[in-house]
Amino acid sequence: MNRIRIPPAFKTVLFFITASCFAAPSASILVDSNTRNTRWSTVFTNAVPLSWDWRGNATSARLEIAGLGGTFTTNFSDGTTSYLWRAFASDVPSAEDVYTLTLTVYSNGNNVAGAFTSRLAVVTGAFGVATVNTVSNSPTWAKVRTDVVIPYDAYWSEGATTAVSTQLVIARTGGAAQTNAFADVAGYTGWKIRNSGWGYGTFDLTLSFPGTTNVWFAGLMRPLDGTMVRVR
Numbered sequence: 001m002n003r004i005r006i007p008p009a010f011k012t013v014l015f016f017i018t019a020s021c022f023a024a025p026s027a028s029i030l031v032d033s034n035t036r037n038t039r040w041s042t043v044f045t046n047a048v049p050l051s052w053d054w055r056g057n058a059t060s061a062r063l064e065i066a067g068l069g070g071t072f073t074t075n076f077s078d079g080t081t082s083y084l085w086r087a088f089a090s091d092v093p094s095a096e097d098v099y100t101l102t103l104t105v106y107s108n109g110n111n112v113a114g115a116f117t118s119r120l121a122v123v124t125g126a127f128g129v130a131t132v133n134t135v136s137n138s139p140t141w142a143k144v145r146t147d148v149v150i151p152y153d154a155y156w157s158e159g160a161t162t163a164v165s166t167q168l169v170i171a172r173t174g175g176a177a178q179t180n181a182f183a184d185v186a187g188y189t190g191w192k193i194r195n196s197g198w199g200y201g202t203f204d205l206t207l208s209f210p211g212t213t214n215v216w217f218a219g220l221m222r223p224l225d226g227t228m229v230r231v232r
Contacts, residue, residue, distance in 0.1 A: 038151065041187050043087050043122045050101070050118075051082040058105040058113045067099040068147040068190045087120075092127040096149040098190035121188035123149055144203070144220045147192050154185035154209050157216060163209035173202040185209060193222065200224050 050063075061076045063083060076083070088094065098121045107113040124130050133140050154163040163185045170191065171177035176198065180189060200222045207216040 038121075038153065038186055038188065041119050041121050042126050043120050044126050046086060046088050046091065046093070048085045048087055048120070049082060050085055050103075052103055052116055054078065054081065055105065056113055057107045059107055059109075061103055061105045064102045064104070065099050066102075067097040068192045069095070069097060087122055093122045093124055095122075095147075096124055097122045097147070098149050098188050119187065121149055121151075121190075123151075123188070142219065142221055144191075144193060144222050146194055147190065149188050149190055150205075151188050152182070152186065152207055154212075157207075157209060157212070157214040159214050160185075160209040160212040163212045165210050167208050167210055169204075169206040169208075171204050171206075172198060173204065175199055175201065198222070 052061075054061075059078050061080070063074050063076065065072045065085065074083070087099075098119065101118040101120060103116040105113045105115065150168065152166055152168065154160040154166070157163075166182040166185050166187075168180040168182070168189060169177065170180070182189065203220045203222065205218040205220065207218075208214075
């Protein structure tokens with residue numbers, strides 16, 4: 001898969017030899033593997049620098065950033081090789097989201113010369129503002145009220161270390177079902193539950209890694225919006 005390069009803090013362990021006569025090794029730099037590592041797709045700052053290369057006879061490009069809350073697009077002329085994307089306005093995000101970034105390159109007007117894609121997630125836990133509720137004392141673990149970001153990783157499941165793809169099935173009891181297939185085995189996906197026809201009730205989530213054993217299950221309930229008042 002082609003990817004837009006996202007420079008910030010995503011790197012592997014590399015050693016460079018200094019050009020001095022003693023050639024001492026420099027300090028190691030952490031570079032995370034793109035395989036089973038969600039750091040590649042996690043945003044850690046509200047300013048995300050994007051960069052790309054122009055190929056062939058490309059003359060213009062269009063960047064589309066699509067998230068759960070909507071889609072943003074902007075255009076570039078030949079020679080522009082970077083863009084600073086403000087993922088959210090404040091220092092910390094007010095909501096979580098998963099974004100698909102698509103850079104389409106054109107030549108001679110509207111002829112598509114190529115496309116590059118990346119997937120990024122904004123999760124509050126990466127900014128130190130995550131709320132932790134114990135399972136035994138909080139009903140929030142089993143409830144969902146708004147759009148959510150769902151992480152997945154093959155390492156969560158024994159016997160899935162050889163997995164090459166992921167499948168997430170979301171089904172509402174007595175209602176609609178949705179099957180999501182991913183080409184990678186670690187990452188994030190966004191579940192847009194508001195204004196998407198899902199309705200209210202109980203939802204069963206099933207996470208599996210085709211070709212391997214073990215399946216993960218979760219049960220969630222979406223209550224009606226508003227406040228329930230009981231009168232005796």
